[in-house]
Amino acid sequence: MSGRGGIAGAFGWAPLVRGFEAVDEVALVGGKGRSLQELRAVGAPVPEGVILTTAFSAALPHEDEPLPPRCVEALDEARRRLGGGPLIVRSSAVGEDGRTAAFAGLLESIFPVDGGDPAALLSAVRRCVASRAAPRVRAYEQARSVRLQGVAVVVQRLVQSAAAGVLFTDGVWLRGEWCRGHGQALVDGAITPGAFRLDRRAAEATRRVAHVERPPEDGSTFPLSDHAARELVKHATTLERRRGVSLDVEWTVDPEGELWIVQARPVTDRRTFLWSNANISENFPAPVTPLLVSFARAGYEAYFRNLAREFGIEDARIAAHDEAFRDIVDAHGARLYYNLSHIHAVLRLMPFGDWFVDSFDVFVGAGASSPEGRRVVDELASLARVLAHVARAYRDLPARVSRFERVVDEVASRLHPREVATMPSPRLGEGLDVILDVRLRRWIDASLADCAAAVTYRALGALLRLIDHDDAGAAHADPDPATRHHALLEGLDVAGAWSLRALWDLAVAVAADARAREALVACGGSFATFRAALAPEIGARVDDWLDRFGFRGSGELLLTEPSLAEDPDRLLPLLTRYVEAVGDPNVESPARALERQRAARERETARLRERLGGPRRVLRALFDALVRATQTSVQLRERARFRQALLYTRLRGVALALGRRFVEAGITDAVDDVFFLRFDELVDLAADRAPPGDVRALVASRRAEHAALSALDLPDVFTLPAGAFVLPTDLDVAASPSIELPPEGGVLRGVPASGGRISGRAAVLSGLADAGKLAPGDVLVAKQTDPGWAPLFFLVKGLVLERGGMLSHGSILARELGIPSVVGVPEATTRITHGRDIDVDGDTGHVRLD
Structure with a gap:
């Protein structure tokens, strides 16, 4: 249930009046009412109002009959909440403002209505309810094969509107229109409105946000201030992520320039998908080639299908949602993006799927999503079967990850590269098939570790909030839940640190050997020398480190980056x-750092356990179990990720070996041409099954397209119509706003990932190759880090990343x-310049520019 209304309705005592404070079921408040509640939930500026529910409409008698006392009380409550003054009274039908039918303008909206006149308010409410049966509504229902299921009525304070407009979120730009006044002329099509676009990336950025493309026929100037435009971007995109579809957002500006959002409905008549690079950009931080895209598409589809089967979802239900499993990832602007619309649809196959959707979004850092409000009784019916499957899946999770x-x-x-170097093409093709088989059929054990980390982390956070609620006002209550949460995950022995600890041990051996020290100084950057x-x-130890950990590196899953x-x-x-x-006595070894963090974690765990004594012993047992489960699943997930990097490195090695064979055979011109072939095309060529057409021409065409797409600077989140891809012209590169110079001071805000505070020089790096730019005590600043960055972490004292969340590899x-x-x-990375002094507060999530 998404609100109390659905529960109340099940018992026949549904409320007649609801506010905007909670999000109720559509069956109670209608499409427009639910939309306004969701807007308020994301912090949007919504004019104050109430909703006379579908239960009110059902109880409303004919005009010649007296009002029931409950209806009188409901109207009186509405007037008490809103006071006198002008109001707007709007229909909110069940089925209105939906994904497939908007009913835009067909039901009544009446303004101004005198809030001090009970008769005027009642008359307006009656007109809205009666509009449900209007001929134009009946005609629309027949044409669209839909039917409204009831009518609620929204009563709001009327904003004195200086200008009004609409904003559409489908696309990489947000495009909109505006006109003077309340915007009725815009809705009616009576004038040619002004047109503008807003930059999705401008909500918290230094970019110029608004671009006017055409002034309106009424001659009015663009009404949104820079602040109001940024607020409109923020609220529109937040609600877009919450709902998972592109939106048509109606807004208005009062004479003081203050922004108000009055409605948001899904864009109808075409399906749209929500794309996000949250988390996936950590693994694939640079432009990706056709070989990787084709491999990733197949791999992610299998990932989610196999999980659904593992969790006991019926085959028939999986088959019925076959489309949702396809194209779960794809490339836009030569970068990989999650299709969140498809992922959310797949996750909602689970009982209480909304909770899993939210857990996934927290896991990848994609924001919040919108619950569907399925009935609890329906969810419970399938929960027992799924729990049995889940219990079996996770009972032996450590053993499965080991497998x-x-x-x-x-x-x-x-x-291994030594073997691949002499393999003939057919055997290399067989190697590709083996790698694909692992990705499609043997990956489920790694997938379970991912799910365990996401779910247990979310569950632990919920338990900690419950403890806080019980301890509200107590002297030992925690002031900062985020600090406590990540304190319980400090000092874990994670696979991402194996390479840096081994490199430290190697460095100790080199430092102790005079010959090795001299060779490191005198080699002139040549490893061979x-x-x-x-x-x-010492040579054997160097070789051993490269063999065991040399496959790791920044961009290690991209295939195009050498290890x-x-x-x-x-x-x-x-x-x-x-x-x-x-040789620096002030530097702590990785082993000592791990022990220090482990001791801090154990102290924090003991402190929290002490708070759960006495009558809360059951809560303590649950706390102990969740802490162990979260810590274990995070460790298992990182172990699986370590092997993922190894497998992708082997895929790169096989592909390059084939590339050399193709060049020798005159099939391609360059060894790295193989990256511009799809996986199936590469397998066919290895088996001497050449794809139709000229391979050279195909590669040249894809290289040119890849270069053009790689130059695009796409937003992290956007919606597109089904089947659409971003083209260079979509972003209008020539007209794109230029980046303004960053301010000399100020505070940047992000997600606190690891506690503590440090001040130091910012080292803005793009990968391991920039290690020479680091100095002792630097703060690493980067777009994102994958586990291959691990050796650099030991050399820095602080970390600032553009992307990532609490469970990203860098945070762990x-x-x-x-x-x-x-x-x-x-x-x-653009607002912080290399060498600038900054202050990083890992407890509050603030980065201060000194």
């Missing part, structure tokens, strides 16, 4: 920094090392 590790290790051994000068024992093992020259600046750190690693961290900071 996944063995599978990947076996494939990685068979496709460095390696040739090492003693056998440290392929390009070991890039290891030398990193190793140099580590050797310098070994930062908590292990005790690095104060803030993630999800919009435009951090």
Whole structure:
């Protein structure tokens, strides 16, 4: 249930009046009423009002009959809440403002209505209810094969409107129209309105937000101030994410320039999908090629299908929602994006699926979503079966992740670079099939670890909020829930830190060996020279590190980025920094940092357990179980991610080996042409089944398209019509706003990810190759980090990321090392210049520019 109204209605005592404070079921408040409640829920400026519910309309008698006392009381309550003055009275039908039928303008909206005149208010309410049966409404119902199921009535204070307009959120830009006054002329089509567009990225950015494309026929100037335009972007896109569809948002501006949002309905007549790069950009931070896109499409579809089966969702139900499993990821602007509309539809196959949707969105940092309000009794019917499947799936989760590790290790051994170098093309093609088989059929154990991390993290947060609620006002209550939450996840032994601890041990060995130290200084950046000068024992340790961890690196899943093992020259600046750190008495080793964070976590855990004594022993047992489950699932998820990087590196190695064979055979011109072939095309070529047409021409065409798309600067979230893709012309690059210079001071805000506070010099980096720019005590600033960045974490004292959430890999690693961290900071890499002094507060999520 999404509000009390549905529960009340089930017992026949549904309320006659509702406010905007909660989000009720559409059956109680109608489409427009529910929309206004959702707008208020996301903090949008909605004129004060009440909703006379469908129960009120059902109880409203004919005009020649006396009003029941309940209806009189409801009208009196509406007038008490809103006072005198002008009102607007609007219909809110069940089925209005939906995804497939808007009924725009067909039902009554009456203004101004004298709020001090009971008879005038009653008359307006009656007209709205009666409009349900108007001939124009009946005709629309027949034409669209839909039917309204009831009518509520919205009564609001009437805003004195200086200008009004509409904003459409379908597209990478937000486009809108406006005119003078209340906007009736715009709705009626009586004038040619002004046209404008807003930059999606401008809600918390330094970009110029508004661009006027055409003045209106009435000659009025653009009515939105810069602040009002940013607020409109923020509220429209927040509600868009919550609902998962593109919206038609109606707004107005009063004579003082204050913005009010008066309605938001889904864009009808065409399906739209909500795309988001939250979390997926952490794994794939740069433009992706056709080979990776085709591999990812197949992999993510299998990921969600296999999870649905594992959790006991019936095959018939999965088949009925087949489309939702397709195209769960795709490329826009040569970047990978999640199709959140499809993912949400898949997750809602689960009982209480709205909770899983919200858990996924928290997990990936995509914002909130809108509940569907399915009946609790229907959800409970399938819950027992699903719980039995889930219990079996998670009973042996550590063993299942170990099984996944063995599978990947076996494939990685068979496709080791030493083996691949001499394989003929057909065997390399077989290697591709093996890798795809792992991704499509053997990945379920890793998927379960992902789900466990998302669900247990969310459940632990809910339990901590419950404890806070019970302790409200107590002396030991926590002032900052986020700080306490991530304190329980500090000092975990996660796989992301394995490479940096091993690199520290290697640096200790190099620092202790005079010959190795001299070779590191004298090699001139050449790994071959460095390696040739090492003693056998040290040389063997270097080789071992590269073999075990050299596949890791920034952009390690992109396929197009060479690993440290392929390009070991890039290891030398990193190793140099580590050797310098070994000799610095003020630098704490990774092992000591882990122990310090582990001790802090254990103290915090003990403190919270102490609060749950006495009559709350059951709550303590639940707390203990959830803490263990969350910590374990996070560790298992990171172990699976470690093997994912290994498998993708092997895929790159096989592809490049085929690329060399193709160049030798005259099929392609360059080794890396293979990245511009789809996975199935690459398999066919390996088996001597050439795709139709000229492979060279195909690759050249895709390279040109890839270059054009890679130049686009797309928003992190946008909606597009079904089947549509972003083209270079969609963003109108020539007319795009330029970035203004960042302010000299101020505070940037993000998500607190790892506690503590640190001040230092900002090091704005793009990857491991920039390690030479780091200095002791720097704060790392980056767009995002994947686990391949791990060796850099040890060299910095703070972390600021543009993307990510509490469960992103960077956040997890930062908590292990005790690095104060803030993630999800919009435009951090453009607003913070390299070398600038900043202050990072990992408890509040604030980054201060000094």
